[in-house]
Amino acid sequence: MAIAREKIAPVSPHRGQPELKSLNAQQVTAIALGFLKTLGHKRGIKPKHVFIENECYVVEVEIGKKTLAKVNVDMITSEIKEYAIAKKVEEAPINLPVEPRALLIMFGVAATVSILLALLDLQSLLGGLF
Numbered sequence: 001m002a003i004a005r006e007k008i009a010p011v012s013p014h015r016g017q018p019e020l021k022s023l024n025a026q027q028v029t030a031i032a033l034g035f036l037k038t039l040g041h042k043r044g045i046k047p048k049h050v051f052i053e054n055e056c057y058v059v060e061v062e063i064g065k066k067t068l069a070k071v072n073v074d075m076i077t078s079e080i081k082e083y084a085i086a087k088k089v090e091e092a093p094i095n096l097p098v099e100p101r102a103l104l105i106m107f108g109v110a111a112t113v114s115i116l117l118a119l120l121d122l123q124s125l126l127g128g129l130f
Helices: 025-038 100-129
Strands: 045-053 056-063 067-074 080-087
Touching: 025 045, 025 056, 025 067, 025 080, 056 080
Parallel strands: none
Antiparallel strands: 045 056, 056 067, 067 080
């Protein structure tokens, strides 16, 4: 007679609760990037920063050159708790008192006038000799 053996599942220390695996930064980044791709952002996605804040992983992602996304992933359930997509705050450009185009025109005019004055001075000098 054959004795039937039953497969016994390993007993977890907390009955009724599934075993939770802790996430690492790479896994959280993959979750956030997958989420952003489902929203339609498929190109130019570059993860920039991952950190923990209030029991959530926060993933900062650059989308293109002008957009920044922030995705909060729950540490326990691995679900997206919150996300925000916003335009980057651009640094203020250097403010010159005069526009570069105006500077170029002024230097061009000054160079032209100095060349003309030099030619006129040479002609008057040559005319006085003859």
